[in-house]
Amino acid sequence: MSGESTELLAMYEQMAVIRRTEKAAYDLFLAGLVKGTTHLASGHEAVAVGASFALRPDDYVFATYRGHHHAIARGATPEACLAELMQKATGLCKGKGGSMHLTWAPGNMLGSYAIVGAHLPIAVGAAWSAHLRGTSQVAVAFFGDGATNIGAFHEALNLASIWKLPVIFVCENNFYMEYTAIGSVTAADHPAADRAPAYRIPAKIIDGNDVIVVRDTVAEAAARARAGEGPTVIEAETYRHYGHSRTDPAKYRPAEEVERWLKHDPIDVARARLEALGVTPETIKSIDERADAIVAAAIDAAKNAPAADVREALTDVWADGGSAWRT
Amino acid sequence: MAETEIITYREAVAEGIAREMRRDPTVVCLGEDIAAAEGVFKTTVGLLKEFGPRRVWDTPISEQAIVGAAMGAAMTGMRPVAEIMFSDFFAVCWDYVANEIPKARYMTGGQVTVPLVLRTANGGGLGFGAQHSQAVENWALTIPGLKIVAPSTPADVIGLMAASIRSDDPVIFCEHKGLFASKGPKPPEGHVVELGKANIVREGSDVTIVALAATVPTALTAAERLAAEGVSAEVIDLRCLIPMDLTTVLTSVGKTSRLITVEENPHQGGWGATLVSVVVDEGFQLLDAPVKRVASENVPLPFADTLEEAVIPTVDKVVAAVKAVVNF
Numbered sequence: 142m143s144g145e146s147t148e149l150l151a152m153y154e155q156m157a158v159i160r161r162t163e164k165a166a167y168d169l170f171l172a173g174l175v176k177g178t179t180h181l182a183s184g185h186e187a188v189a190v191g192a193s194f195a196l197r198p199d200d201y202v203f204a205t206y207r208g209h210h211h212a213i214a215r216g217a218t219p220e221a222c223l224a225e226l227m228q229k230a231t232g233l234c235k236g237k238g239g240s241m242h243l244t245w246a247p248g249n250m251l252g253s254y255a256i257v258g259a260h261l262p263i264a265v266g267a268a269w270s271a272h273l274r275g276t277s278q279v280a281v282a283f284f285g286d287g288a289t290n291i292g293a294f295h296e297a298l299n300l301a302s303i304w305k306l307p308v309i310f311v312c313e314n315n316f317y318m319e320y321t322a323i324g325s326v327t328a329a330d331h332p333a334a335d336r337a338p339a340y341r342i343p344a345k346i347i348d349g350n351d352v353i354v355v356r357d358t359v360a361e362a363a364a365r366a367r368a369g370e371g372p373t374v375i376e377a378e379t380y381r382h383y384g385h386s387r388t389d390p391a392k393y394r395p396a397e398e399v400e401r402w403l404k405h406d407p408i409d410v411a412r413a414r415l416e417a418l419g420v421t422p423e424t425i426k427s428i429d430e431r432a433d434a435i436v437a438a439a440i441d442a443a444k445n446a447p448a449a450d451v452r453e454a455l456t457d458v459w460a461d462g463g464s465a466w467r468t
Numbered sequence: 469m470a471e472t473e474i475i476t477y478r479e480a481v482a483e484g485i486a487r488e489m490r491r492d493p494t495v496v497c498l499g500e501d502i503a504a505a506e507g508v509f510k511t512t513v514g515l516l517k518e519f520g521p522r523r524v525w526d527t528p529i530s531e532q533a534i535v536g537a538a539m540g541a542a543m544t545g546m547r548p549v550a551e552i553m554f555s556d557f558f559a560v561c562w563d564y565v566a567n568e569i570p571k572a573r574y575m576t577g578g579q580v581t582v583p584l585v586l587r588t589a590n591g592g593g594l595g596f597g598a599q600h601s602q603a604v605e606n607w608a609l610t611i612p613g614l615k616i617v618a619p620s621t622p623a624d625v626i627g628l629m630a631a632s633i634r635s636d637d638p639v640i641f642c643e644h645k646g647l648f649a650s651k652g653p654k655p656p657e658g659h660v661v662e663l664g665k666a667n668i669v670r671e672g673s674d675v676t677i678v679a680l681a682a683t684v685p686t687a688l689t690a691a692e693r694l695a696a697e698g699v700s701a702e703v704i705d706l707r708c709l710i711p712m713d714l715t716t717v718l719t720s721v722g723k724t725s726r727l728i729t730v731e732e733n734p735h736q737g738g739w740g741a742t743l744v745s746v747v748v749d750e751g752f753q754l755l756d757a758p759v760k761r762v763a764s765e766n767v768p769l770p771f772a773d774t775l776e777e778a779v780i781p782t783v784d785k786v787v788a789a790v791k792a793v794v795n796f
């Protein structure tokens with residue numbers, strides 16, 4: 142198999158694992174084993190996986206509350222993600238974060254942020270730090286189309302541009318905020334890309350459901366960033382398969398639109414590309430089965446893991462591990 | 469014997485930062501007008517000259533980007549010192565102060581550390597009006613995960629700045645505008661004041677007055693006047709709101725049996741309320757009189773000096789409060 146087929150197959154596998162993990166999160170929510178809320182990324186897999194394959198392991202990634210795919214793409218296990226959703230001691234954040242705050246510091250996936258747009262300046266700061274330390278690391282902020290109308294987005298783009306920082310702003314444009322179409326509240330056709338030139342930042346609008354396109358676009362932006370040429374905005378068009386959160390049936394989206402996007406499923410796109418490269422259906426099937434097995438085992442392990450340790454409730458506020466406010 | 473050098477509170481800010489920048493290359497500064505212009509309050513004088521543009525950064529007027537970038541840098545190996553020009557402007561980047569910086573360590577299960585200092589010019593006394601004069605320490609007091617520092621002397625500015633920058637926890641560092649011109653001895657190199665250790669700045673036996681930042685000199689002047697009238701007041705400079713040194717306060721109240729707090733924030737929601745609640749709980753039997761809090765009125769800070777004086781704690785108000793508890 143060619144190098145490209147091998148890499149594409151690896152990306153395909155990761156997307157398949159994410160898809161199954163999200164399905165598990167949905168089912169576990171319905172079964173009452175996941176509480177609170179979830180914002181599933183089914184349909185967005187190619188953005189996370191393509192970007193991750195273009196980045197170095199020491200690059201920084203910042204995601205939103207819709208961030209399970211980014212945690213997994215950076216190396217967090219489905220088991221630790223599901224365990225976190227299920228309030229288990231073995232969860233990524235020991236049960237203190239939940240679905241909206243998945244974080245995997247060993248993969249420099251430095252958090253999922255649930256205040257819309259907040260992490261863009263934080264990613265700019267990580268890029269500033271990389272610049273100051275001379276590490277040639279880049280920072281990537283993934284955010285929704287809705288985030289382009291909040292002040293932090295604009296402050297972040299301006300600062301990144303004037304300081305020429307190695308940061309990549311990746312908008313996962315799924316055309317909706319929670320229940321409102323982005324186009325109906327935005328004075329721009331392309332919510333991220335159209336704003337970038339005002340800050341002298343180059344922008345690209347891409348098919349966010351084609352993992353190869355995402356990988357290559359992010360790779361180019363990362364190369365620019367490492368060469369000291371500053372930030373890039375990438376608007377990756379994609380679509381969520383589930384509703385906004387929990388069990389939202391997403392009735393606000395026209396049926397034809399949903400159908401059109403489901404026909405452009407990122408996993409199908411990758412499969413077609415694999416077949417075009419001569420990868421056999423049997424090989425692809427074996428990958429699908431492996432993904433099934435990985436996620437089935439993750440569900441079992443997460444279910445059987447011990448509940449969050451109550452003693453952890455009062456730890457991790459301060460660097461000394463404690464939470465005391467007084468003497 | 470060499471005479472002790474005297475410096476202003478304002479100079480102490482730059483001196484405190486510079487000392488830490490010399491010993492730790494990961495300390496960097498950012499903020500509006502802090503580099504070339506050396507700060508609107510001249511609290512960053514000499515930093516750009518000594519450390520250069522890679523350590524001292526002028527920013528646009530983007531409080532969210534300033535504080536957000538400081539956070540991102542702190543999470544990834546730097547020790548940023550960010551300036552918010554006036555503490556009132558925390559309101560435009562409050563998401564970072566309330567939701568991002570203090571929660572990052574906890575909600576990631578301890579995976580990230582955010583060692584940063586947010587410095588700010590805080591408090592009244594300079595006639596800047598309602599949007600540039602508030603004392604906002606108590607805003608931060610409601611948020612688990614922030615250390616809060618408010619020095620009253622140049623030596624403490626330097627010692628607490630050292631501890632704040634070296635802290636692996638995020639610190640809100642309130643520099644009081646009304647104190648910038650005040651003077652005091654310059655502490656020797658290596659001077660560090662541990663966070664969470666209050667300072668008994670005047671010993672006394674009849675009443676404990678707990679003060680912070682600009683209310684410390686107010687309390688000290690009141691104590692002097694009271695001494696002339698035969699009342700012996702102990703004055704505690706709390707120095708930090710978090711960690712709050714209640715050990716020192718309770719020990720003092722054990723001696724004096726009476727307690728007054730002097731707070732620049734409005735009465736409701738002030739730090740004194742938190743402090744007093746612990747004293748009446750754990751030290752109820754120590755008290756011989758009701759506790760009084762001298763705090764600001766429930767109005768935005770007015771511009772005119774006479775009006776401001778009517779609103780914020782003054783020596784007269786402290787003296788009156790002390791007399792009320794002493795004569796109880």
Ligand SMILES: Cc1ncc(C[n+]2csc(CCOP(=O)(O)OP(=O)(O)O)c2C)c(N)n1
Nearest residue numbers: 207255256257285286287288315317318319
């Ligand atoms: C500052 C802020 N305002 C509102 C919300 C509530 N909220 C959560 S997600 C969301 C929609 C965001 O849409 P988008 O940025 O397009 O991301 P998507 O959910 O589509 O991935 C809103 C309004 C929030 N979390 N933060």
Ligand SMILES: [Mg+2]
Nearest residue numbers: 285286317318
């Ligand atoms: Mg969206």
